[in-house]
Amino acid sequence: MDSIHNLFNIGNGPSSSHTMAPQKAAAIFLKRHPDADFFLVELFGSLALTGKGHLTDYVIKKTLGESRTKIVFNLQQSYNYHTNAMKFKAFKDDIQLEKWLVFSVGGGALKELDEPRSFSKEEVYPHKTMAEILEYCQSENINLVEYVNRYDKNIRDYLEIVYDSMDKTIAKGLIATDVLPGRLKVKRKAAAFYELYLKEKTFSKLLYTYALATAEENASGGIVVTAPTCGASGVLPAVLFACRDYHNISKEKIIDGLMIAGLFGNLIKFNASISGAEVGCQGEIGAACSMAAAAEAYFLGGNNEQIEYAAEIALEHHLGLTCDPVDGVVQIPCIERNAIAGAKAFDAANYALMTSGKHFISFDKVVEVMKETGYDLQAKYKETSTGGLATK
Numbered sequence: 250m251d252s253i254h255n256l257f258n259i260g261n262g263p264s265s266s267h268t269m270a271p272q273k274a275a276a277i278f279l280k281r282h283p284d285a286d287f288f289l290v291e292l293f294g295s296l297a298l299t300g301k302g303h304l305t306d307y308v309i310k311k312t313l314g315e316s317r318t319k320i321v322f323n324l325q326q327s328y329n330y331h332t333n334a335m336k337f338k339a340f341k342d343d344i345q346l347e348k349w350l351v352f353s354v355g356g357g358a359l360k361e362l363d364e365p366r367s368f369s370k371e372e373v374y375p376h377k378t379m380a381e382i383l384e385y386c387q388s389e390n391i392n393l394v395e396y397v398n399r400y401d402k403n404i405r406d407y408l409e410i411v412y413d414s415m416d417k418t419i420a421k422g423l424i425a426t427d428v429l430p431g432r433l434k435v436k437r438k439a440a441a442f443y444e445l446y447l448k449e450k451t452f453s454k455l456l457y458t459y460a461l462a463t464a465e466e467n468a469s470g471g472i473v474v475t476a477p478t479c480g481a482s483g484v485l486p487a488v489l490f491a492c493r494d495y496h497n498i499s500k501e502k503i504i505d506g507l508m509i510a511g512l513f514g515n516l517i518k519f520n521a522s523i524s525g526a527e528v529g530c531q532g533e534i535g536a537a538c539s540m541a542a543a544a545e546a547y548f549l550g551g552n553n554e555q556i557e558y559a560a561e562i563a564l565e566h567h568l569g570l571t572c573d574p575v576d577g578v579v580q581i582p583c584i585e586r587n588a589i590a591g592a593k594a595f596d597a598a599n600y601a602l603m604t605s606g607k608h609f610i611s612f613d614k615v616v617e618v619m620k621e622t623g624y625d626l627q628a629k630y631k632e633t634s635t636g637g638l639a640t641k
C-alpha cells in the first residue's frame with residue numbers, strides 16, 4: 250500500500266472521480282501538449298452519464314482551454330477495466346499528436362489500462378491486510394498509530410495540512426446559506442442546524458451540523474479533503490471535529506485519528522474500491538463510515554482489535570448501499586447520507602468498545618464482500634443516475 254498522503258487529497262468538489270481526477274488528467278495532458286490547437290476528450294461509462302451534473306466537462310474545458318476543447322459523452326462504449334474512462338486527443342495543424350486513455354478509479358486516483366489496481370509505485374507499507382497489520386503490531390507490541398508512524402514517514406506534517414483544510418471547510422460551510430448549484434435548488438441546511446445545536450447542545454446535533462457543512466461545501470464545488478472521496482467527505486471531519494469541540498479532544502489526538510482512519514481507508518482502496526461508479530455508495534459512504542468509526546474507537550480508548558471491530562461493523566452495515574444521485578448531482582441522497590453515516594460511525598465505535606474486540610467477521614472479510622457485492626450490483630446503481638432514487 251502507498252502512503253495515506255495519496256488517500257487524503259485536497260481539492261475542489263463535488264466529486265473526486267468525476268471532478269478532481271479528470272482535472273488532474275487534463276493538467277497532465279496539457280503539460281505534454283501545451284501548444285496543441287485542439288483537444289478532443291471522450292468520456293465513457295459513469296463519466297458520460299453523470300459527468301454533466303458532476304462538472305466533469307466544465308473542469309476539463311477549464312484546464313485545457315474552453316475555446317480549443319471539445320467534449321464527447323460516449324454512452325455506447327465501455328471498458329471492463331473500470332467504467333470511468335477518459336480518452337484525451339491532442340491535435341496541431343490537423344495532425345494528431347497523442348491519444349491517451351486513462352481511468353479515474355476513485356478518490357481522485359488515475360490508472361492506465363490494465364495497470365494493476367492494488368499495486369502502487371510508491372508503496373510504503375509492507376503489509377496488505379489488516380490481519381497482517383494486527384499480527385505485526387502484536388509481535389512488536391505497538392498500537393496502530395505507532396504502526397503508521399513507523400512506515401509512513403513524515404505523514405504527520407501532511408496531516409496537519411489536512412486537519413486545517415477540514416477545519417476551514419467546516420467553518421465556511423457553517424455560515425453559507427445559499428442554494429446549491431443545479432436544477433434541484435437544494436437549500437443549504439448547516440447554518441440552520443448549527444442554530445438548533447446552540448439551543449440544545451447535544452453531540453449528535455453538532456455531528457450532523459459538521460457533516461452537512463462539509464458535504465454542502467463539496468456540493469457547491471468548494472475545497473474539501475477526499476475522505477476517502479469528495480461525495481463522502483463530510484463523514485470523517487464531522488466525527489473528528491465534533492469530538493474536538495464537544496469532548497475536548499486535542500489536535501494531536503485528532504491527527505492520530507486521521508492516521509488510523511487513513512490506514513483503514515487505504516486498505517479498502519487497495520483491496521476493494523472506493524469508487525461509487527465501481528462498487529456503489531458502500532465504497533464511498535461505507536468506507537468513510539468505517540474510517541470514522543476506527544478513529545472514534547481510538548478516541549474512546551479502544552485497543553487494536555476493538556478499533557478493527559468498529560471499522561468492520563461500520564462497513565458491514567453499509568453493504569449493498571447503492572449510488573443513485575438524483576439528477577446526477579452530489580446532493581440527494583449524498584449530503585444527508587454523510588450526516589447519518591457520521592452517527593453510525595459513532596454507534597459502531599461504541600458497540601465495539603463494549604466487547605473484547607473478538608468477533609466473527611473480520612475487517613478483511615467484509616472488505617472482500619463489499620468488493621464482490623459491488624461488482625454484482627447492476628450498472629444502474631453505480632453512479633449512472635439510471636436507477637434507484639435517481640429515477641423516482
Ligand code: SF4
Nearest residue numbers: 480525530533572583
Ligand atoms: S450516492 Fe454515495 S457514491 Fe453516489 S455520488 Fe452520492 S455519496 Fe457518492
